[in-house]
Amino acid sequence: MTWPSNTPKPVSDEQWDDWQRRFAESDAAAGFEVARDFVPFNQMNDMFTRAFWDPSVKSKHTDGFFASYRMEAAPRRGAGFSQKDFALRNAAWSLSDIISDRAAATGLREGFQGPIANDTPVAPMQADLNEPADETREIKALAKLFGADLVGVTEIDERWHYSHRPDVRDMTPTENVLPEGITHVIVMGHAMDFDLVETYPSALAGASTGREYSHEASISIGLAAYIRNLGYQAVASMNDTALVIPYAIKAGLGEYGRNQMVLTPEFGPRVRFSKIFTNLPLMADAPRKLGMSAYCNDCTVCADACPPKALPHGAPDAGPDSVSTQKSVKKWSADCEKCFGYWAKIKTDCAICMRVCPFNRRGGRMDDLWRKLALGQLMGAHGPAIARWWEAKKGKRARLKPADWWADLGRQ
């Protein structure tokens, strides 16, 4: 089922030519293949939004899933699903919830289905700035001062902006607009806690996601306020407004993986991203060829481990015929209906495909050695095959028992 206004409008030749002129070179560097029939994605069609309006998705399970994040926790038997596990997960989401709830009466779910509103105005006078390269270095250092783990900068690319977002009062489509004149996007990465992620799937593990959304809210609001105080526009954004994956890749933070996540050299897929849309004069980073997507070509660990078998085993392609799939971009695509159906069933987010990915490592000496092999920085072209052999020899990565996570708490 689709809303009548979800029908995408074809892109004009003039618009397409403009995109080619601006992005063909960096698309090639990033490995993006975008076909001529591409149209920007309508956020009405993402799985979380569909769960509110599409009867083919909405069910007592999806209603129960969302309710479980709002104190109607559903403790049950099963390790990692006790009242304490749900309590920690929901507490970790607290700051993010405060931001996303505060303007709901106006139809905006800030940070998820609409950008975070400017709490402070743009200063009337513009500060004296450094040259863009120096200003960019400074902004990146400040992003880290506020708490970001990774930072990159890229140019505005409206292809990845949602054509519409939902008005959350009645879940109808509404325009998705940013202030005029935005030129750059600052993309920030937020590393999830290694040990909590080891307990996926569990309500406890969801605390690793909630903690980073709360961090995203705090860090992006702080850095955006700094930029507005310099006299420049800055809109803080989490999952809203635009697809963050292409932006993170263009900003040089990582490569696309079979598990549909950005794989970063530092944390593998164990990272979430926020962004700031700004007109501050900055210098864009270049996408990087790191060898992680290439490793995925010969690895199916995530797809093999996915309980509902939602991830593809083959080469990148057009993906399943679903309104929730971004069409006309060649890539690995999950079967979103199967994936979210599993989340709704277990009443918490699942990230087994993040946990089992061999690039998700703690970061010790042997982990660094494995990573260098996998990326071909050691043993050249033989490195990835040796890394795969080493990983296979270790066998399946076992889930950390939630009871052991609680038992270790405060003892390390």
Ligand code: SF4
């Ligand atoms: S999140 Fe879970 S259900 Fe979804 S693709 Fe990953 S492993 Fe599969």
Ligand code: SF4
């Ligand atoms: S598990 Fe393997 S295939 Fe999946 S994202 Fe990680 S490296 Fe790529």
